[in-house]
Amino acid sequence: MNQPPPASRPIIEARRVNKHFGAFHALKDVSATFNPGQVTAIIGPSGSGKSTFLRTLNRLETHDSGEIIIDGIELNSNLKNLDAIRREVGMVFQNFNLFSHLSILRNVTLAPMRVRKMSRSDAETKARQLLERVGLANQAEKYPLQLSGGQQQRVAIARALAMDPKVLLFDEPTSALDPEMVNEVLTVMRELAYSGITMLVVTHEMGFAREAADRIVFFDEGVILEDSTPEAFFSNPAHPRARTFLSQVRHGF
């Protein structure tokens, strides 16, 4: 194929994506491209469509119209494409969603064993390395509910990483956490951001967005109002709505 070399090809391309929930128009002609290795913070008020946009990228929500292409594969009702995309795109949820009936170790090994057909011993070796990386090597035999929220979210990150995704989606990863646990999760995410993986992070953590992200995408009422660098966005937001939003969240940093 006569395509440009993969390094310069965007890993995610969304073109004129629309999504309705009944009469509510959640995403209005949203277009955006994301490059490999980029860390993007997606911010905006509640109900602005930022989580919905993230969830359309691995088809947890289906888009009504428009195109989404991930790593050269179009995301549509074709199940083969969907399987291929979900193997490359990991997701971390607001409420962790760890499998409550499986031990921490099994939570991390399940997908590599089922989807990548890894042997149990390989999957376990890898899982223990990842748990070590998120600082939870000694919790492998416990069950999710025996861990704190921050620990569960770090396991969820390890679980997503176990599939070696090219892209990691974070859907408000710290919003369900007690304040004292936010930092342990952000520390892991910061370390990931510098490791070169493509990250899209829907977040209310402006401090994290400012220092760890390469790019800020600001959503409001289903459209991307601003798409710029953290420096530009936080020092001099172009759009009045972004200015209002920042003045409302600008406390404590």
Place this chain on the structure above:
Amino acid sequence: MFAAMIGLLVFLWGLAVPLSAAPAPIGPAAGQFVEGARVTVWLTLIAGSVGVLIGIIAGLGKLSRFRPWRWFCDTYVWLIRGTPLLLQILFVWLVAPTVLPAGFDLSDFACAAIALSLNVGAYNTECVRAGILAVPHGQIEAAHALGLTPWQTFLDVVLPQSMRVALPALANNLASLVKDSSLAYAISVVELTMVGYRVQAESYQPVPVFITIAAIYLILTTAFTTLTAALEAQLAVGQKR
């Protein structure tokens, strides 16, 4: 669980010894009691396992997006729950010979097992459905996001989690089944209750005979509930208390 299983086997194996030592109406008929208890246990085990399978299939069916299949499962549950079990047993027994090809003979025991399976399956359907509905949607989303296929999601995530919700109710149905199997006597299956009838008819001493029967049923239900309680404890792992 293993212990309860062994207990049940030992009980069936050794039941004849204490019974044959008992006085007049019971002692001489010890062999019959043991044979009857075995038939009851077989009926329960077969109808119990098939019933769980039917419950899972129909429970999923009631939640299916495919309307005819959902409608079929609804009708099945409606029919079975709305008619007496005795009638269902008689119905299978009377209808089976007319619909089966000639030369294919269904024993009385098989008829009873089919009717009991269908019956307990209908009640299980609702328990399984409740269990599946109790699995948080986030668990399914997480499985999908990891790339698990719908089938893997069901087997690895939804089924085990729904079972720990459904199990107490399924255990209840199993305990009922042990006793419901007695209705098989109506189509001349020689299970425990039938044995009781025969022995008391010969001896004219119904009270000691029925007390013996009741005691055997009690021991059987105890064994089965111990079994399910152990299973419950095993599935409850990782759950909040």
